[in-house]
Amino acid sequence: MNSSAEPLTRSLAAAGAAERMIAIETAGLSKAYHLYERPQDRLWQTLFRGRRQFYREFWALRDIDLSVRRGETVGIIGRNGSGKSTLLQLIAGTLSPTRGTVAVHGRLAALLELGTGFNPEFAGRENVFLYGAILGLSREEIAERLDAIVEFAGIGPFLDQPVKTYSSGMLIRLAFAVSVNIDPEILIVDEALAVGDAAFQFKCLRRLERLIENGTTLLFVSHDLGMVKAFCERAIYLTGGAMRAAGTSGEIAELYMADVKAEEQDEMRRSAAVRVKPAIGDSRGIAFGTDQGHIRAVRFAATGQAQALFESGDPVVVEVEGDISADVPDPSISLILCDHRMIEIGGRFFPLNGIRRTDGSFAVRFTLRPRLAGGQYYLTLRIEQRTIDGNLVPIDKQVAAANFVVLKPAQTRFMGITDLPIELEPLL
Numbered sequence: 001m002n003s004s005a006e007p008l009t010r011s012l013a014a015a016g017a018a019e020r021m022i023a024i025e026t027a028g029l030s031k032a033y034h035l036y037e038r039p040q041d042r043l044w045q046t047l048f049r050g051r052r053q054f055y056r057e058f059w060a061l062r063d064i065d066l067s068v069r070r071g072e073t074v075g076i077i078g079r080n081g082s083g084k085s086t087l088l089q090l091i092a093g094t095l096s097p098t099r100g101t102v103a104v105h106g107r108l109a110a111l112l113e114l115g116t117g118f119n120p121e122f123a124g125r126e127n128v129f130l131y132g133a134i135l136g137l138s139r140e141e142i143a144e145r146l147d148a149i150v151e152f153a154g155i156g157p158f159l160d161q162p163v164k165t166y167s168s169g170m171l172i173r174l175a176f177a178v179s180v181n182i183d184p185e186i187l188i189v190d191e192a193l194a195v196g197d198a199a200f201q202f203k204c205l206r207r208l209e210r211l212i213e214n215g216t217t218l219l220f221v222s223h224d225l226g227m228v229k230a231f232c233e234r235a236i237y238l239t240g241g242a243m244r245a246a247g248t249s250g251e252i253a254e255l256y257m258a259d260v261k262a263e264e265q266d267e268m269r270r271s272a273a274v275r276v277k278p279a280i281g282d283s284r285g286i287a288f289g290t291d292q293g294h295i296r297a298v299r300f301a302a303t304g305q306a307q308a309l310f311e312s313g314d315p316v317v318v319e320v321e322g323d324i325s326a327d328v329p330d331p332s333i334s335l336i337l338c339d340h341r342m343i344e345i346g347g348r349f350f351p352l353n354g355i356r357r358t359d360g361s362f363a364v365r366f367t368l369r370p371r372l373a374g375g376q377y378y379l380t381l382r383i384e385q386r387t388i389d390g391n392l393v394p395i396d397k398q399v400a401a402a403n404f405v406v407l408k409p410a411q412t413r414f415m416g417i418t419d420l421p422i423e424l425e426p427l428l
Contacts, residue, residue: 023186023217024068024091028100031061031086060086061241063100070106070185073218075232075249077225077256083241084221088112088190091219106185106217109135111175120164124155124174127163131178145181152203153177173200180207186217225253233341245276247286248342251380251399255288258394274394281306281400284342284378289396293324293331293360293383298401301365306402312409316368318402320381323360324352328385328395331356335366336380339417342400345377349386371419374408 034055036042041054048054061083068074076084089095090102092110118127128149132142150159153173155166163171179187189208208231212218222228228235228249235252237244245255258274279285280298300308301317310316324331336347356362382397414420 021069022067022103023070023072023106024066024102024104024219026064026066026091026100026102029061029064029066029087029090029097029102030059030099031083031090031095032098033058033060059098059241061090064243066236066243068217068219070217071212071215072234073212073220073232075228075235075252076219076221076238077223077228077235077252078238078244079260082238084238085112085190086241087238088188088219088221092188104186107136107182108186108188109179109182109184110188110190111172111179112188112190118163118171118175121162123161124153124159124163124166127174128178131175132182135178135182135184137182141182149174149177149181152181152207154200169200176204180204180211184211184216186219187211188219190221191223225256229253245286245288247399248284250342250344251286251288251397254394254397258288261393277396279401280398281378282403284403285398285400287396287398289383289394291325292328292385293322293395295320295322295381295383295396295398295401297321298379298381298398300402300404308402308404309407310404311407312374312412313369313371316370316404318366318368318379319363320366321361321363322383322396324356324362324383324395326360330385331395332384332386332392333362333364334382334384335368336382337368337370338378338380338400340376340378342378344380345417347380349382349384352383371414372406373412373414373417374406375417376403376405378403 034045035058036045036055044052045054064087076087078084086095088110089112090097091104092108092112093104094110094112119130122130128146129139129142132145133139153159153176155170155173158166158170163174166174187208208218212231218231220228220232232249234247235249236246237252237256239259245252255274255276262273274288274290277287277289277294279287280295281287297320298306299319300306301319302308302310308316318335320333322333331352332349333352334347334349337345339345350364352362352364355364378400379402380397380399381401383395384392384397385395386392412419
């Protein structure tokens with residue numbers, strides 16, 4: 001091979017490998033609808049062939065850039081009308097974008113609007129074959145999976161009745177049963193688990209867990225933030241058809257709840273609206289809060305930087321500087337330790353009254369003495385106004401503001417992430 005061609009070959013191979021790692025990718029994805037005030041305006045629009053406009057545009061989605069890796073689980077949250085379902089329909093191909101692009105790599109199954117892909121005049125059994133064909137399976141492949149689909153749906157003798165006679169719960173049972181039994185590489189779920197009884201919901205959750213373990217990419221819309229945090233590594237927060245923020249599911253859920261609280265309290269909305277702020281951490285970081293305070297600097301005492309290397313059992317000393325407005329009556333500061341997946345291991349909060357200086361600035365030192373397993377860890381810091389333990393307003397939350405690596409211990413007797421203080425003594 002020509003040596004001058006080798007770098008190009010390697011570059012193309014690397015680009016191909018990167019593309020194979022992506023399941024869903026959108027660029028500038030937008031969707032507009034034409035809204036007509038009167039029925040006759042549609043006729044006038046047709047007659048004038050675009051020379052005049054008889055409608056107003058409503059942008060349900062605007063300029064969404066999204067990349068989802070294979071095997072990743074991503075939640076989409078937001079208020080009603082924020083564009084969540086529109087985004088899923090564009091990705092699933094049931095809507096065409098007004099502008100922008102969407103690319104899907106892999107067999108996709110989507111649970112969107114109730115009964116999408118079903119013919120109400122056909123029996124349930126016929127719709128299984130119809131729906132499976134829409135998802136790209138041959139009749140033979142569907143027949144091989146039919147027993148598993150019927151068993152999962154659990155609708156008994158209704159399988160051979162027209163689906164127009166089904167209840168909403170029976171319809172979603174059948175649709176979900178088909179979607180999860182065709183071995184999808186990508187599964188899109190839009191609030192489908194809100195329908196059905198508790199037993200079936202539990203059955204669906206177990207099947208989702210199994211699909212995720214087997215590497216299925218999951219795009220999940222739900223108003224149940226607990227479910228989003230449980231299933232999704234990452235979350236996207238939409239508002240008004242635009243992406244407000246993206247990050248780990250726990251942090252984005254907290255930002256969403258802060259917005260909800262602010263909307264319910266007029267005074268807070270005027271004086272202390274929560275917004276996305278510049279992050280001081282690395283690429284995994286996200287920051288949000290009000291304009292009433294800022295974390296200016298975070299560093300490990302051992303390195304003077306926001307990165308460090310420790311041996312298991314070493315004390316971890318972190319120095320933090322920031323500012324808090326005088327109109328925050330009871331400020332606190334929290335330090336939260338997270339593992340490499342950004343799952344919280346633990347943390348504590350401390351009041352800042354008596355520490356905040358007259359000019360509003362503060363400087364504190366945290367000392368952690370954890371015995372951790374080897375690996376990467378992150379520190380999240382949050383200035384907050386806290387009334388009770390479970391009720392707070394984030395003034396400045398800096399996710400992944402600092403990170404450190406713990407060297408793997410040569411010998412260890414503990415299991416998991418951290419060494420719990422467990423003692424053993426013989427019983428006499």
